[in-house]
Amino acid sequence: MSKIEISEVKLTEEEIQAAVDVLRSGNLRQNGQCDAFEREFASMVGADHALTCANGTASLHLAYMSFLKPGDEVLVPSFTFLATGSMVAMSGGRPVFCDIDPQTLLIDLGDAEKRVTERTRAIAPVHLFGNPVDADAVAEFAARHNLIVVWDAAQAHGASWANRDVGSFGDFVCYSFYPSKNMFVGEGGMICTNNPEYDQKMRLLRSHGESGKYLHTVLGFNYRMTDVEAAIGRRQLLRLDQMLARRRANAQVLSAGLESIPGLRAQKTTRQGVHAWHQYCLVVDGDQFGCSRDGLAERLKQRGVGSGVHYPRGLHQQPVFEQLYGPLSLPVTEKTAETILALPVHHGLTVDDARAVVEAVRQCRG
Numbered sequence: 001m002s003k004i005e006i007s008e009v010k011l012t013e014e015e016i017q018a019a020v021d022v023l024r025s026g027n028l029r030q031n032g033q034c035d036a037f038e039r040e041f042a043s044m045v046g047a048d049h050a051l052t053c054a055n056g057t058a059s060l061h062l063a064y065m066s067f068l069k070p071g072d073e074v075l076v077p078s079f080t081f082l083a084t085g086s087m088v089a090m091s092g093g094r095p096v097f098c099d100i101d102p103q104t105l106l107i108d109l110g111d112a113e114k115r116v117t118e119r120t121r122a123i124a125p126v127h128l129f130g131n132p133v134d135a136d137a138v139a140e141f142a143a144r145h146n147l148i149v150v151w152d153a154a155q156a157h158g159a160s161w162a163n164r165d166v167g168s169f170g171d172f173v174c175y176s177f178y179p180s181k182n183m184f185v186g187e188g189g190m191i192c193t194n195n196p197e198y199d200q201k202m203r204l205l206r207s208h209g210e211s212g213k214y215l216h217t218v219l220g221f222n223y224r225m226t227d228v229e230a231a232i233g234r235r236q237l238l239r240l241d242q243m244l245a246r247r248r249a250n251a252q253v254l255s256a257g258l259e260s261i262p263g264l265r266a267q268k269t270t271r272q273g274v275h276a277w278h279q280y281c282l283v284v285d286g287d288q289f290g291c292s293r294d295g296l297a298e299r300l301k302q303r304g305v306g307s308g309v310h311y312p313r314g315l316h317q318q319p320v321f322e323q324l325y326g327p328l329s330l331p332v333t334e335k336t337a338e339t340i341l342a343l344p345v346h347h348g349l350t351v352d353d354a355r356a357v358v359e360a361v362r363q364c365r366g
């Protein structure tokens with residue numbers, strides 16, 4: 001079997017040409033392409049405002065810097081990429097790590113409830129691997145505790161919940177365009193919001209707090225995107241639906257082929273959710289399947305099939321957070337981190353490739 005990679009990051013000729021046109025124009029900084037990308041992205045997801053920025057990490061930083069006060073606490077699922085938690089800390093707040101639901105692998109609001117204090121200011125649900133979080137449950141939780149919601153949609157371009165694109169959900173929705181994501185421009189990020197004040201604040205923070213030429217009214221950063229990435233992003237928006245359709249068709253083949261295999265359990269899509277399949281993740285029960293997660297990864301590699309471990313530890317198990325906040329036990333996160341494996345599902349795969357992945361997994365049993 002030829003090698004089936006875990007991700008696909010090739011730009012189309014049209015996307016490359018769009019970047020070349022900007023390079024030729026000499027307009028390398030944030031400019032008209034960024035403005036147009038913001039308008040088109042906002043319109044696609046149904047948000048009032050969208051703001052380009054340097055990367056997904058910067059999008060989270062800008063969101064938190066626009067409202068968080070020192071010592072404020074933010075409820076963060078422990079099973080996610082580092083930046084979901086680290087940007088809270090870098091903005092002067094404290095991420096309070098919560099456990100996840102073992103089926104959906106998304107924040108467990110029951111566990112989060114136990115961690116609410118008088119300092120809790122926000123909640124940061126992550127649409128992990130593209131699986132949309134139940135937005136009604138989050139809205140009810142946030143309203144009851146008077147919290148701001150910072151959605152981490154870095155992996156969820158095109159995901160929807162109850163027929164609404166996840167980008168339309170409200171306070172802050174943060175995206176990444178890092179290679180390997182469902183949309184990829186190199187380095188890049190976007191924040192959607194329906195709140196004009198947050199939009200204005202983040203625009204100031206994005207560019208040194210400059211409200212007029214060399215007039216700086218707040219402390220800020222240089223977190224701007226350039227027109228090169230924006231031009232690629234605009235072109236890529238035109239094929240996002242097509243790329244998502246491929247991911248969804250591949251996920252369907254994987255699910256149909258794998259669900260009867262003892263010892264394997266795929267991430268469960270939330271009720272009313274339309275998954276964007278950034279990753280297709282299995283939880284492996286080594287005793288039932290006949291080999292461990294790491295054993296399966298190794299056997300797949302021998303058969304020319306790539307796989308990935310996202311993530312090998314929860315954020316509460318990261319040395320940086322253990323040093324800052326001390327030890328914490330979150331059993332579902334810890335067990336998931338030991339047993340999870342991502343299989344190829346990306347838009348570059350055909351349905352036949354997905355079938356070949358299923359067959360390779362079957363051969364790895366016992």
Ligand SMILES: Cc1ncc(COP(=O)(O)O)c(C=O)c1O
Binds near residue numbers: 058080176177178
């Ligand atoms: C869930 C999540 N949040 C935030 C980020 C940060 O995005 P970036 O790598 O563009 O800074 C990522 C990227 O891997 C991510 O997966």
